[in-house]
Amino acid sequence: MIDWGAIFSNAAVELISPTTAAYALAALGLAVHFGYTGLLNFGQAGFMALGAYGYAISTLTFGFPVWASVLVGIGASVVFALILGIPTLRLRADYLAIVTIAAAEIVRLLFTTNTFQPVTGSANGLSGYKGGFADLNPIPAGTYGFGPFEYNAYDWWLRIVAWTIVILACLFTWQIMRSPWGRVIKGIREDEDAVRALGKNVYAYKMQSLILGGVFGTIAGMIFVLPRAVVPSNYQTSLTFFVYAILLLGGAATILGPVIGSMIFWVLLSFFSGFIARAVEAGWLPFMSSIQAGQLRFILVGVAIMLIVIYRPQGIFGNKKELAFVK
Amino acid sequence: MSNNTVPTAKPVKTVGMHIGEAVPGCKKKDPILVVDGVSRTFGGLKAVDVEHLEIPRGAITALIGPNGAGKTTLFNLLTGFDKPDTGSWTFEGTSIGGMAAFKVARMGQVRTFQLTKALGLLTVMDNMLLGAKAQVGENLFRAVLPFLWRQQEAHNKVKALDLLARFKLDTKKDDYAASLSGGQRKLLEMARALMSDPTLVMLDEPMAGVNPALTQSLLDHILNLKAEGMSVLFVEHDMHMVRHIADWVIVMAEGKVVAEGDPHEVMRNQAVIDAYLGQHHDEDLGEDPDAGQQNVGAIKELLDDEL
Amino acid sequence: MLSLGLLLTAVTFSTLGAGAAHADEINTDQYDYVLSGNVQFDGEPIEDVLISVDGSGYEAEVVTDADGKWRIGVPEKETYTVALDEDTLPKGVVVAKGGSEIEAEFGLTKVKSVNFFLGEGERTTVSFFDQFVNRFVNGLNFGLLLALAAIGMSLIFGTTGLSNFAHAEMITFGALATLTLSVTMGLPIWIAIVVAIVLSGALGYGLDAAIWKPLRKKGVGLIPLMIVSIGLSLALRYIFQLFYGGGTSQLPGSGMADLKFGPISLSPIDLWSMGISVVVLLAVSYFLLRTRIGKATRAVSDNPSLASASGIDVDGVIRIVWIVGGALAGLSGVLWAYFRPGVSWDMGFQILLLVFAATTLGGLGTAFGALVGSIIVGLFVELSTLWLPSDLKYVGALVVLILVLLLRPQGILGRKERIG
Structure with missing residues (x-):
């Protein structure tokens, strides 16, 4: 018999999980890039990897305190954005897509290679960098919460910090997008030559946008690895695609879209995998093994991306009039 | 397009702007833009090859010529949207050759585009506000602190509303620019350019694709620019418009300036007629197969009008 | 720095080990986990082949004994790279397939055997x-x-x-x-x-x-x-x-x-x-x-x-x-x-x-x-x-x-x- 209670509570847990927060923040970064500025950044996985490794390596290899490790990660992503942006932001939009996807792969391969094994841990990745963050926890040890949302002090601390960052990032983005700066950015999305003809330094604005969204991705990368270990295979191109799926689901040029999109994405995914896995166990799907059941969800994500783009390009939260990217 | 487009008020023509004969590249008494030795090739084809050219201040100058004469390319070069192979030019005495487009615009030389670039998913008001210069809130760090830019924004809004009212777009201010008609977008683009208080307005085919009902007001607006002390340089195909509102006409063919002078004088120039009629049909393949015929039509129109 | 220190220790140990009777074992008494192997060609053991282990910040080397055997103790149940130094093989013998480096991962037991496949051939110091x-x-x-x-x-x-x-x-x-x-x-x-x-x-x-x-x-x-x-x-x-x-x-x-x-x-x-x-x-x-x-x-x-x-x-x-x-x-x-x-x-x-x-x-x-x-x-x-x-x-x-x-x-x- 299927344990519906377990399926639902596992799915509900995803609502506030740090992973959901991390994806929401990474998607918000992409919203800045793609939704507001029209930059096709396909290297968000690279920015996230830089955050994760920047933080972990600073802590493990150099023994930096938390704040310094965070700054190292952010610094690395600013440099990465500059390297990507300087050659490509003057070129056609699809070149940025190809270069960012290539650069993110370069980053991943450099973290995976055996050559830098003592620092990066190569394919095994890194772990044991959480001490500094845990030490900052003001919550007394113990277990708190109710129902499925019952966590120990560290898990609560992580969730509180993660969601506080997401909320701050949303407020920040909301504020700048309704300012004259945001107006220029949205103008660039519509037609950068027109904005250039009005005396705005389009190149500089695009660079600022690339850096800002990249820094969001980097911080998301740090949140992402605080409940787990840093493993290079997590930062494949598929990660970027998943973040895009979330962004499109919520609405590309919206503030809340990425957050709600991430929640829906993870809750549905957990619900779906939970259901399929248990249905397979219960013998409802005799033609399918439990491993195959796990792959179904990726197929679902792929199909969902296609359907959203074709039938609801503005996402759930997008303004119907403002068909975010259909031109 | 209507053949009877005539400005409501009889335009006051500016005359006596040049020094000496009205020949290609002649000197002007008070040039705002001076071009020297500008050339640009595309894969062996010389699109622009201008030896010397001066654009008079405080006047409306038309840039005409058959298809593929290099008018738009010259526009792109002068406004920093394209890089020349050789050449230099000065705007109000400052050398701006090779300067980035946004810097050119900041100096007071703004342009519009042949294919209107209204920013579709921004409201009409936002389009206008984007045109304002030196906005405090356009800096990322100051953008976060609204009290720094709120006052300037309010000031710009008043100015924008005023301009929109003049262009009869004030009722549309909260609509997306994408919802405007082609002609309204042209007006919006012009109004937006005026937000920056330019000294030289460069209009690339302002009449192309405009509903005849709107051409009237467009012409008046261009004349108003001059009345307000701005200089205007525009590319146009419509000869009536050129003759009625231009104070000076520059004719280009195959990348070169072949004639310039008073509109009525220029139309009688043999070089101009040759340029329009002598164009090889096959060279233009891919741009506009009917170009030859159109040009013949234009010349006929011209001659008819003179009689 | 840490890994360099370990490397030095490992080298010291192996020198000591070479002096002792068990040329084929290193650090096996110190650690619980052991990588081991047997270097043979055509059923014949090969002596004095240099084997090195590298992984998780740990490095060690050992040479095979008269039976072609070697054992290396490792500190953790992690993945290690085991390498065979082809220069120490006799003439005419090379690592035939799988390469001279093998990634070794521990299964359920504390001992993992790692074997290289040797074959005939000129190991060419290819120009x-x-x-x-x-x-x-x-x-x-x-x-x-x-x-x-x-x-x-x-x-x-x-x-x-x-x-x-x-x-x-x-x-x-x-x-x-x-x-x-x-x-x-x-x-x-x-x-x-x-x-x-x-x-x-x-x-x-x-x-x-x-x-x-x-x-x-x-x-x-x-x-x-x-x-x-x-x-x-x-x-x-x-x-x-x-x-x-x-x-x-x-x-x-x-x-x-x-x-x-x-x-x-x-x-x-x-x-x-x-x-x-x-x-x-x-x-x-x-x-x-x-x-x-x-x-x-x-x-x-x-x-x-x-x-x-x-x-x-x-x-x-x-x-x-x-x-x-x-x-x-x-x-x-x-x-x-x-x-x-x-x-x-x-x-x-x-x-x-x-x-x-x-x-x-x-x-x-x-x-x-x-x-x-x-x-x-x-x-x-x-x-x-x-x-x-x-x-x-x-x-x-x-x-x-x-x-x-x-x-x-x-x-x-x-x-x-x-x-x-």
Whole structure:
């Protein structure tokens, strides 16, 4: 018999999980890039990897305190954005897509290679960098919460910090997008030559946008690895695609879209995998093994991306009039 | 397009702007833009090859010529949207050759585009506000602190509303620019350019694709620019418009300036007629197969009008 | 610093160990986990072969004893790289397959045995020039198979403007279809490959008819189209995994022994692969340059609206481009399966970026540019292993992609776009 209670509570847990927060923040970064500025950044996985490794390596290899490790990660992503942006932001939009996807792969391969094994841990990745963050926890040890949302002090601390960052990032983005700066950015999305003809330094604005969204991705990368270990295979191109799926689901040029999109994405995914896995166990799907059941969800994500783009390009939260990217 | 487009008020023509004969590249008494030795090739084809050219201040100058004469390319070069192979030019005495487009615009030389670039998913008001210069809130760090830019924004809004009212777009201010008609977008683009208080307005085919009902007001607006002390340089195909509102006409063919002078004088120039009629049909393949015929039509129109 | 300290300790230990009776053991009394092995050739033990272990910040070395045995204690249950120093093998013996480095991972027990397969052969201290020539030929082979996929992608981009991420799955499809037809259904490999290519062409046709043509008619923009192709790529890839699993299978005949041509060692399959690529590429060139449909294709690439105005059936051309593109991608997948070697669900995705790099390098949308770009990428990937560790070989190609875009954004054979 299927344990519906377990399926639902596992799915509900995803609502506030740090992973959901991390994806929401990474998607918000992409919203800045793609939704507001029209930059096709396909290297968000690279920015996230830089955050994760920047933080972990600073802590493990150099023994930096938390704040310094965070700054190292952010610094690395600013440099990465500059390297990507300087050659490509003057070129056609699809070149940025190809270069960012290539650069993110370069980053991943450099973290995976055996050559830098003592620092990066190569394919095994890194772990044991959480001490500094845990030490900052003001919550007394113990277990708190109710129902499925019952966590120990560290898990609560992580969730509180993660969601506080997401909320701050949303407020920040909301504020700048309704300012004259945001107006220029949205103008660039519509037609950068027109904005250039009005005396705005389009190149500089695009660079600022690339850096800002990249820094969001980097911080998301740090949140992402605080409940787990840093493993290079997590930062494949598929990660970027998943973040895009979330962004499109919520609405590309919206503030809340990425957050709600991430929640829906993870809750549905957990619900779906939970259901399929248990249905397979219960013998409802005799033609399918439990491993195959796990792959179904990726197929679902792929199909969902296609359907959203074709039938609801503005996402759930997008303004119907403002068909975010259909031109 | 209507053949009877005539400005409501009889335009006051500016005359006596040049020094000496009205020949290609002649000197002007008070040039705002001076071009020297500008050339640009595309894969062996010389699109622009201008030896010397001066654009008079405080006047409306038309840039005409058959298809593929290099008018738009010259526009792109002068406004920093394209890089020349050789050449230099000065705007109000400052050398701006090779300067980035946004810097050119900041100096007071703004342009519009042949294919209107209204920013579709921004409201009409936002389009206008984007045109304002030196906005405090356009800096990322100051953008976060609204009290720094709120006052300037309010000031710009008043100015924008005023301009929109003049262009009869004030009722549309909260609509997306994408919802405007082609002609309204042209007006919006012009109004937006005026937000920056330019000294030289460069209009690339302002009449192309405009509903005849709107051409009237467009012409008046261009004349108003001059009345307000701005200089205007525009590319146009419509000869009536050129003759009625231009104070000076520059004719280009195959990348070169072949004639310039008073509109009525220029139309009688043999070089101009040759340029329009002598164009090889096959060279233009891919741009506009009917170009030859159109040009013949234009010349006929011209001659008819003179009689 | 830490690892250097460990290295020093390890060296000290091994020197001490060499002095003691147990030349074959190191640190086994100190740690619980042990890597061990037995170095033999033709049933005969080999003494004094240097074995080293490296991983998780720990390093140690040991030499084999008279029985050819060695044991190394390691501190943690982690993955270690065990290396055999080929210089310490007797003359005429080399590590035959699997390489002289093995990744060792502990299973359920505390002892993991690691064995190297030795074989007869001259271990050549290959001269740099010989290595270069060998890598060069390999690179050419790789480049040619990339070109098959890249030309298809480039034709599709040229005629429809679509950056097709699902091209990766069209590559994989060719290899998977061949696997099913030959291994599962028992068809002779030649027939299997031909049928697989036909099926790949049909897949191209099907994708165009079912997805891309309706979306074109709907007037969907290029960027949404690209994102749809990403979704399609993801879905197809995991559908493949659903049916074929996550493992790697071999096509019949792969892993044939290499033939020697001076410094160049190539298997008969490599020769076939290069031959087929060249013939097919020539055929594609003939198609593009000489046939009516080919000329129409180039006309559509140059200027779709003009082509349409001059009476070319643009939709028909695009349909043919998808069929040809699919078939070429399928063939490329088969050759890639032999080159890697192996067939797996994500094999196309592994080279997708290289195919993109090749198309972009040559100039987006120019078929012959894609060919040139592919050869450059192929050569670069293989030649870079002369200097870079092999797990970084794709990095070189991707760096070159970025550099070329920086210096010549229109690609090597691309034309500069006219602005305004």
